[in-house]
Amino acid sequence: MNTPAADQDLCSRLTDFVRFLRANDMTVDPGTVLDMHSLAAIGQLTTRQRFKQSARACACRCLRDWQRFDALFDTFWQADGQPVSVSADEGDGSHTQELSMAGQQRLLGLAGTSEKQRQEEEFFGAGDFKALSLADFRFVFDARQMREIEKLVDRVARYARKRVSRREITSTRGSLINLRKSTRLSLRYSGQPVELRYRRKKPRPRRFVLLLDVSQSMDVYARLFMRFSRILMTVFQRSDAFVFNTDLSELGKGHARLSEADFERVLNELGKGWLGGTRIADSLDTFNDHHLLRCVDNKTTVVIFSDGCDTATPEELAERVAIIQRRAGKLIWVNPLLGRFEPGELDRYMDPIVPFVDRYCSAHNLDSLMILERELIA
Amino acid sequence: MNLKAAFEGQAYVADDSLVAALQLAQSLGKPLLIEGEAGVGKTEVAKCLSTVVSAELIRLQCYEGLDAQHALYDWDYQRQLLAIQMAGSADPEALKKTLYSDDFLVKRPLLSAIASDKPVVLLIDEIDRADEEFEALLLEVLSDFQISIPELGTFTATTRPLVILTSNGVRELSDALRRRCLYHYMDYPDERRELEIVRARLPDIDLQLANQLVSVVQRLRGAAMRKAPGIAETLDWAASLMHMGINDLSNNIEQVQQSLSALVKTREDLSLLSQEGSQLIFNEPLSSAESITAGDIPKQSQATGT
Numbered sequence: 228m229n230t231p232a233a234d235q236d237l238c239s240r241l242t243d244f245v246r247f248l249r250a251n252d253m254t255v256d257p258g259t260v261l262d263m264h265s266l267a268a269i270g271q272l273t274t275r276q277r278f279k280q281s282a283r284a285c286a287c288r289c290l291r292d293w294q295r296f297d298a299l300f301d302t303f304w305q306a307d308g309q310p311v312s313v314s315a316d317e318g319d320g321s322h323t324q325e326l327s328m329a330g331q332q333r334l335l336g337l338a339g340t341s342e343k344q345r346q347e348e349e350f351f352g353a354g355d356f357k358a359l360s361l362a363d364f365r366f367v368f369d370a371r372q373m374r375e376i377e378k379l380v381d382r383v384a385r386y387a388r389k390r391v392s393r394r395e396i397t398s399t400r401g402s403l404i405n406l407r408k409s410t411r412l413s414l415r416y417s418g419q420p421v422e423l424r425y426r427r428k429k430p431r432p433r434r435f436v437l438l439l440d441v442s443q444s445m446d447v448y449a450r451l452f453m454r455f456s457r458i459l460m461t462v463f464q465r466s467d468a469f470v471f472n473t474d475l476s477e478l479g480k481g482h483a484r485l486s487e488a489d490f491e492r493v494l495n496e497l498g499k500g501w502l503g504g505t506r507i508a509d510s511l512d513t514f515n516d517h518h519l520l521r522c523v524d525n526k527t528t529v530v531i532f533s534d535g536c537d538t539a540t541p542e543e544l545a546e547r548v549a550i551i552q553r554r555a556g557k558l559i560w561v562n563p564l565l566g567r568f569e570p571g572e573l574d575r576y577m578d579p580i581v582p583f584v585d586r587y588c589s590a591h592n593l594d595s596l597m598i599l600e601r602e603l604i605a
Numbered sequence: 606m607n608l609k610a611a612f613e614g615q616a617y618v619a620d621d622s623l624v625a626a627l628q629l630a631q632s633l634g635k636p637l638l639i640e641g642e643a644g645v646g647k648t649e650v651a652k653c654l655s656t657v658v659s660a661e662l663i664r665l666q667c668y669e670g671l672d673a674q675h676a677l678y679d680w681d682y683q684r685q686l687l688a689i690q691m692a693g694s695a696d697p698e699a700l701k702k703t704l705y706s707d708d709f710l711v712k713r714p715l716l717s718a719i720a721s722d723k724p725v726v727l728l729i730d731e732i733d734r735a736d737e738e739f740e741a742l743l744l745e746v747l748s749d750f751q752i753s754i755p756e757l758g759t760f761t762a763t764t765r766p767l768v769i770l771t772s773n774g775v776r777e778l779s780d781a782l783r784r785r786c787l788y789h790y791m792d793y794p795d796e797r798r799e800l801e802i803v804r805a806r807l808p809d810i811d812l813q814l815a816n817q818l819v820s821v822v823q824r825l826r827g828a829a830m831r832k833a834p835g836i837a838e839t840l841d842w843a844a845s846l847m848h849m850g851i852n853d854l855s856n857n858i859e860q861v862q863q864s865l866s867a868l869v870k871t872r873e874d875l876s877l878l879s880q881e882g883s884q885l886i887f888n889e890p891l892s893s894a895e896s897i898t899a900g901d902i903p904k905q906s907q908a909t910g911t
Contacts, residue, residue: 253782256784262629262633265633266629266632266633269632276621277625280621280622280626281625283622283788284622284626284629284788284789285623285629285787285788286635287788288783288784288788289788290640290641290774290790292788293788334645352860388807400672400675419686420686423682458752567759580653
């Protein structure tokens with residue numbers, strides 16, 4: 228049995244541990260702290276292994292926490308136990324240090340903006356959101372900000388699912404009674420309203436086909452679009468996604484849940500490589516030959532995330548795009564470089580293609596990604 | 606109670622981390638949220654737990670559009686209507702009291718679990734399929750173990766149910782719900798554990814066949830498939846092979862190809878395996894040289910589950 232002094236020490240170390248977890252970006256609420264203390268009090272934390280497993284079950288909230296917890300635990304509960312900051316992006320400690328607001332703005336590409344905008348951005352909350360939403364993805368180097376952006380991307384993708392049609396449908400359950408249908412049904416029960424019918428908003432089932440360029444020139448955008456695509460695939464279950472650089476690969480439902488690092492590993496194992504060269508026309512050829520009929524119909528929205536820089540001529544690429552556009556309900560071409568260059572700079576690549584796409588837009592920052600979300604659902 | 610051994614008795618091979626989480630859920634009286642890919646054995650945890658602790662299993666299968674009327678309680682509208690007609694010109698106030706009483710209350714899974722005076726394991730399966738509004742509705746149940754019915758008052762659990770929530774990660778769950786739960790992530794098992802599971806569930810399986818098929822499944826999980834096979838699929842495939850009288854995959858390639866429909870569940874994966882199956886499946890020697898032999902597995906714990 229522990230002495231009161233030992234108990235006191237354990238409690239104080241537990242509190243330090245929770246503080247350490249919070250410092251490393253894990254959300255640990257007071258309830259969890261109490262849970263851990265009660266476990267210590269009833270003698271459940273008998274061995275180190277047991278303690279680790281129990282603390283993990285209490286403190287973790289999601290897969291990301293779960294994957295990081297062991298490293299954090301081992302770091303804190305080492306022999307001399309000096310807390311060390313452990314980032315989610317292991318092995319790249321250079322980006323984990325805190326930056327000043329000015330430094331963040333510089334990294335976000337916001338230096339030199341107007342005084343009014345600067346004041347707005349310095350204002351906690353809305354300013355932060357706005358700063359992140361305006362930042363070109365390629366300027367976001369800080370791991371924490373990248374996670375924030377990923378969360379916002381997540382929110383944008385999920386918001387798309389919540390859009391429902393104004394049209395209502397009749398249903399056997401719901402909260403608003405459909406009087407006309409219910410009265411009609413009551414005729415078979417001598418006028419008694421035995422069976423009721425309700426009105427419900429009609430959901431809009433969507434189907435997307437996402438074609439994602441993961442060549443070198445897409446670099447940081449490819450990773451974020453990957454995330455956006457993966458979330459869209461989990462939210463809209465009938466969707467399909469493909470990645471291409473020199474060759475086309477289908478992104479299966481299982482792969483949709485892989486982390487970027489794991490996905491990169493899988494691609495490398497397949498010999499396709501990540502961030503290699505680009506052969507868009509050839510890849511679209513493969514798509515048209517093997518997947519177009521199966522995946523695309525006139526209710527499908529096809530989204531191509533690419534900068535259009537190809538080894539084939541733009542005219543050859545335009546031919547492939549035209550085939551997709553004829554079959555799809557809507558074809559959107561998302562070019563992250565569009566927001567980066569002056570109008571006209573990309574024209575030689577994209578001019579022949581643009582007539583065959585229904586919407587040509589940028590998604591270089593979160594603001595433009597939100598506009599894209601509206602395009603997807605429109 | 607040794608929970609791990611008890612689970613093994615139910616042919617479920619639980620790892621230490623899961624056992625610790627379940628014991629915590631019992632000690633702290635908090636719900637346990639289990640996340641993981643489809644087919645890794647999340648639902649089975651609740652089923653085994655109910656058997657192990659001798660409690661009734663109440664299951665709420667979640668789906669899009671699930672609402673309070675189907676999860677908490679409902680009033681038997683048709684019987685109420687009949688009662689009104691039969692009452693004729695009786696006292697309206699007395700009638701009102703009768704209409705909103707236990708007699709006309711239809712208890713759905715959540716209320717049944719709260720109102721039960723016997724030990725209960727409540728399984729809220731695939732919570733990620735339900736809408737966010739439904740999650741909000743669950744908060745009161747999961748934190749206070751009570752349900753408020755405006756016409757009758759508040760039902761509070763006399764015996765706190767053991768609650769297991771499962772999620773396949775179709776959508777992100779709210780922080781509020783996560784905060785109220787303990788958490789466990791269930792991943793695909795490694796080769797050794799999967800072999801233990803297969804041998805526990807199918808005790809008659811030939812050891813060489815078990816080694817070979819587990820090795821194939823492990824390899825397929827790393828391949829570019831639309832839906833990676835879960836443990837449930839491994840067991841289905843193993844049972845199919847046993848049924849077909851196959852004891853060695855390498856000598857029965859044609860029959861193995863025919864049995865693959867038990868392992869892969871999409872047209873694309875099936876055609877991939879038909880085209881490249883031999884290469885994918887047999888590209889490495891399937892001998893049991895590096896695999897686990899019967900002696901490595903403890904007799905009793907040749908068990909598990911999905």
